[in-house]
Amino acid sequence: MSTIRLPKGYRFAGVACGIKASEKPDVSLVVCDVPAVASGVYTQNQVVAAPVQICRQRTPSETIRAVVTNSGNANACTGQQGQTDALAMCQHVAGLLDSKPESVLVMSTGVIGHHLPMPKVTEGIQKAHDSLGDQEEDFLGAADAILTTDLSRKVASAEVSLDGQTIRIAAMAKGAGMINPNMATMLALIITDAKLTTKQASRFAKSVADATFNRVSVDGHTSTNDTQLLLANGASEVAITEANEQAFQEALISVTQPLAIALAADGEGAERIMNVQVSGAQSDEDAELIARTVGASPLVKTALTGCDPNWGRIVSAAGYAGPKIDPDRTCLTIEGHQLYHNGAPTAFDEATVSQAIKDQKQVDVQLIVGSGPGKSNHITSDLTTSYVTFNSEYTT
Amino acid sequence: MSTIRLPKGYRFAGVACGIKASEKPDVSLVVCDVPAVASGVYTQNQVVAAPVQICRQRTPSETIRAVVTNSGNANACTGQQGQTDALAMCQHVAGLLDSKPESVLVMSTGVIGHHLPMPKVTEGIQKAHDSLGDQEEDFLGAADAILTTDLSRKVASAEVSLDGQTIRIAAMAKGAGMINPNMATMLALIITDAKLTTKQASRFAKSVADATFNRVSVDGHTSTNDTQLLLANGASEVAITEANEQAFQEALISVTQPLAIALAADGEGAERIMNVQVSGAQSDEDAELIARTVGASPLVKTALTGCDPNWGRIVSAAGYAGPKIDPDRTCLTIEGHQLYHNGAPTAFDEATVSQAIKDQKQVDVQLIVGSGPGKSNHITSDLTTSYVTFNSEYTT
Numbered sequence: 001m002s003t004i005r006l007p008k009g010y011r012f013a014g015v016a017c018g019i020k021a022s023e024k025p026d027v028s029l030v031v032c033d034v035p036a037v038a039s040g041v042y043t044q045n046q047v048v049a050a051p052v053q054i055c056r057q058r059t060p061s062e063t064i065r066a067v068v069t070n071s072g073n074a075n076a077c078t079g080q081q082g083q084t085d086a087l088a089m090c091q092h093v094a095g096l097l098d099s100k101p102e103s104v105l106v107m108s109t110g111v112i113g114h115h116l117p118m119p120k121v122t123e124g125i126q127k128a129h130d131s132l133g134d135q136e137e138d139f140l141g142a143a144d145a146i147l148t149t150d151l152s153r154k155v156a157s158a159e160v161s162l163d164g165q166t167i168r169i170a171a172m173a174k175g176a177g178m179i180n181p182n183m184a185t186m187l188a189l190i191i192t193d194a195k196l197t198t199k200q201a202s203r204f205a206k207s208v209a210d211a212t213f214n215r216v217s218v219d220g221h222t223s224t225n226d227t228q229l230l231l232a233n234g235a236s237e238v239a240i241t242e243a244n245e246q247a248f249q250e251a252l253i254s255v256t257q258p259l260a261i262a263l264a265a266d267g268e269g270a271e272r273i274m275n276v277q278v279s280g281a282q283s284d285e286d287a288e289l290i291a292r293t294v295g296a297s298p299l300v301k302t303a304l305t306g307c308d309p310n311w312g313r314i315v316s317a318a319g320y321a322g323p324k325i326d327p328d329r330t331c332l333t334i335e336g337h338q339l340y341h342n343g344a345p346t347a348f349d350e351a352t353v354s355q356a357i358k359d360q361k362q363v364d365v366q367l368i369v370g371s372g373p374g375k376s377n378h379i380t381s382d383l384t385t386s387y388v389t390f391n392s393e394y395t396t
Numbered sequence: 397m398s399t400i401r402l403p404k405g406y407r408f409a410g411v412a413c414g415i416k417a418s419e420k421p422d423v424s425l426v427v428c429d430v431p432a433v434a435s436g437v438y439t440q441n442q443v444v445a446a447p448v449q450i451c452r453q454r455t456p457s458e459t460i461r462a463v464v465t466n467s468g469n470a471n472a473c474t475g476q477q478g479q480t481d482a483l484a485m486c487q488h489v490a491g492l493l494d495s496k497p498e499s500v501l502v503m504s505t506g507v508i509g510h511h512l513p514m515p516k517v518t519e520g521i522q523k524a525h526d527s528l529g530d531q532e533e534d535f536l537g538a539a540d541a542i543l544t545t546d547l548s549r550k551v552a553s554a555e556v557s558l559d560g561q562t563i564r565i566a567a568m569a570k571g572a573g574m575i576n577p578n579m580a581t582m583l584a585l586i587i588t589d590a591k592l593t594t595k596q597a598s599r600f601a602k603s604v605a606d607a608t609f610n611r612v613s614v615d616g617h618t619s620t621n622d623t624q625l626l627l628a629n630g631a632s633e634v635a636i637t638e639a640n641e642q643a644f645q646e647a648l649i650s651v652t653q654p655l656a657i658a659l660a661a662d663g664e665g666a667e668r669i670m671n672v673q674v675s676g677a678q679s680d681e682d683a684e685l686i687a688r689t690v691g692a693s694p695l696v697k698t699a700l701t702g703c704d705p706n707w708g709r710i711v712s713a714a715g716y717a718g719p720k721i722d723p724d725r726t727c728l729t730i731e732g733h734q735l736y737h738n739g740a741p742t743a744f745d746e747a748t749v750s751q752a753i754k755d756q757k758q759v760d761v762q763l764i765v766g767s768g769p770g771k772s773n774h775i776t777s778d779l780t781t782s783y784v785t786f787n788s789e790y791t792t
Contacts, residue, residue, distance in 0.1 A: 043716075044716065045712060045715040045716045046715040046716070046720070046721055046723055047711055047712050047714070047715030047716075047721075047723050047726070048715075048723075074708075076708065076712070077708055077711060077712075077736070077739070077740070077741065078740070078741075079739055079740035079741075111708070112708030112709075112711075112712065113707065113708045113736075113741045114741075223712065224708075224712045224715065298694070298779075298783070298787070299787060302783075302784055302787035302788040303787070303788070305784065305787075305788035306787075306788030306789055308788065311509065312470075312472065312473055312507070312508025312509045312620075313508075315443055315473060315508075316441060316443050316472070316473075316508065316619065316620045318443070319441040319442040319443030319444075319620065320439075320440065320441045320442070320443075324442070325442055325443075327442055327443050327444075330443070340473070340509075343473070343475055344473070344474070344475035345473060345474075345475075345509045345510075383694075383784055383788075384784060384788075385781035385784045385785060387694070387698075387784075388698055388701065388779055388780060388781045388783075388784055389781060391694070391695060391698035391699070391701075391702075392698040392699070392701035392702030392704065392779075392780075393702055
């Protein structure tokens with residue numbers, strides 16, 4: 001296991017307080033020793049959970065001291081009581097840190113429409129605070145406590161030299177279901193010891209989301225709770241300037257990109273993912289919508305499940321995505337095998353291509369839809385019987 | 397079995413010519429003894445099959461003599477050869493009827509990207525012509541020959557008295573997969589002996605599609621071949637006027653509505669359908685988009701599979717549909733049980749509501765999203781492991 005390069009000046013804890021019947025960790029606390037700059041990107045769903053409403057009000061900020069997250073309960077569609085509970089979570093953390101409630105951010109994930117068991121949550125926050133630490137095991141504990149139906153932990157980090165000085169970035173995420181662009185049911189917390197202005201933090205948060213988390217989908221259902229937070233406490237004393245911002249942005253993406261891919265790979269029931277790369281569209285936006293539409297088609301996703309080189313499903317999905325395409329210049333290549341060229345099928349060996357798909361966990365699809373300059377990509381999971389079984393048995 | 401009320405002046409045949417390996421019927425022929433007025437509504441996919449391109453050019457028309465349909469092969473994404481083959485099908489029918497090729501319409505459905513086995517198809521057309529008849533069994537034979545993965549025959553008819561005179565309407569359809577609004581992989585042929593102008597035929601064809609076939613979905617994948625044709629040969633000598641057009645329109649919908657519902661109910665792997673009725677939206681268009689988005693969510697569809705009254709999935713899908721909703725005035729009722737009222741959950745017994753869902757083959761969902769005047773509905777199937785198994789095994 002690779003070592004996490006933890007940014008300076010943060011402490012972490014993850015504990016179990018009994019929100020989850022499984023007794024797995026369900027309260028995560030990340031604390032900054034000094035006030036950090038923070039910005040957020042949130043769900044575009046109009047039905048938003050209480051914690052998202054609170055984070056939206058409080059970011060961007062220059063005075064964030066902590067992020068508290070609970071898993072096992074989304075605190076969504078819970079009315080006024082939900083607001084009161086989310087505020088109480090922040091208040092309790094603030095009290096323990098001798099800070100203001102406005103300096104605490106909150107995230108929740110889990111079932112919708114149930115009130116939080118606040119006595120348990122309060123106890124959990126106290127326990128988390130008592131066990132805060134700055135070691136890798138503490139970070140991993142905090143990362144594990146935000147998971148729900150995820151099969152694996154999602155963490156990444158980077159150490160980058162900017163102008164001869166070192167900064168670090170680390171991130172944790174959770175995914176699994178209700179995954180769609182526009183910040184599906186996913187939570188991500190990115191921390192760095194670089195020194196950012198709130199304006200920079202907001203810009204980086206958005207560009208990172210657009211390049212990574214907004215390009216993956218599992219089931220196309222945009223959640224009520226999606227949140228990506230970026231915290232920068234400046235503990236490295238390295239400021240981000242015009243000269244190094246490109247390197248910093250690349251480092252941010254190097255940390256978040258594998259987490260975004262892990263979200264799709266760890267989609268409920270997923271066995272395989274597909275990277276749909278679209279080019280030749282009239283604009284990047286058009287290419288993105290086409291890639292996303294192909295990735296969302298249940299027929300494309302079940303073809304992937306069966307390792308079936310069913311190019312007709314991909315080409316026809318591109319045709320109904322909306323943006324103008326040129327059917328007579330449309331070409332499709334899967335794992336290096338060209339299956340469709342300028343609007344007509346090529347002669348290819350189905351068994352060979354099927355085996356090429358079977359050999360990959362991440363299948364490469366190149367779709368040319370015309371001769372325009374627009375290109376983008378989208379990562380999607382396959383649709384398996386396990387997804388259906390899991391989600392038709394999941395209890396309200 | 398109810399008797400089909402066949403319009404006057406049409407003959408029918410369905411035969412097997414070997415396009416389908418199963419040796420089931422795969423060539424369907426419907427002939428008008430006199431030239432009929434005809435109009436069509438077609439897929440909105442930009443990747444369109446050769447037969448759709450030909451029908452688009454030929455409708456509206458006042459001189460249609462026949463509709464020839466093959467199943468088992470979509471003749472889609474087949475390039476210039478596909479055009480040539482579709483034209484040859486029309487030409488062959490025209491020759492047998494001593495008519496012009498322009499007076500023949502053609503539909504195809506089945507796998508994408510394979511060339512039609514034209515010697516077999518030509519033989520099939522000859523055989524169908526030789527067995528044309530005007531009896532119910534002939535009509536049913538023609539209806540069976542357009543089916544693909546459908547589990548059941550889809551036919552309906554009506555006899556209506558307009559101004560004391562009788563007209564008849566009959567229709568056949570096929571569905572099963574790639575079903576989405578905007579004329580998914582579905583074919584429908586509606587015939588009547590009423591007397592319509594081409595303008596009337598076009599108007600009725602569109603309004604019927606909007607009210608019925610465009611409100612059902614199975615997998616949200618818009619096909620390359622969707623076609624709804626309306627033929628009116630005037631054999632009843634009853635013209636449609638301002639005075640009786642409302643009654644005629646209602647009769648058309650009474651024939652096509654059950655076929656549209658049958659498409660969803662017979663969706664690949666479907667066990668249950670859901671009628672999502674949205675009201676309180678800002679416009680009917682908004683309501684339609686919300687109802688369609690709820691119906692398309694895999695999480696909503698799998699909740700239906702599990703008879704799970706998981707209202708959070710429905711409410712959150714409404715929240716990401718796009719149109720403005722009022723979360724604080726959002727209410728949800730399933731099978732008469734109110735589960736969510738003005739943005740907060742109600743106290744309800746999950747087992748009771750789950751049983752109420754289980755008791756129905758068509759589940760009634762009422763979703764209020766605000767206080768606007770807009771309302772619409774959408775019919776969707778559940779998502780079962782059978783759908784996934786079927787579509788991940790389906791060979792290119």
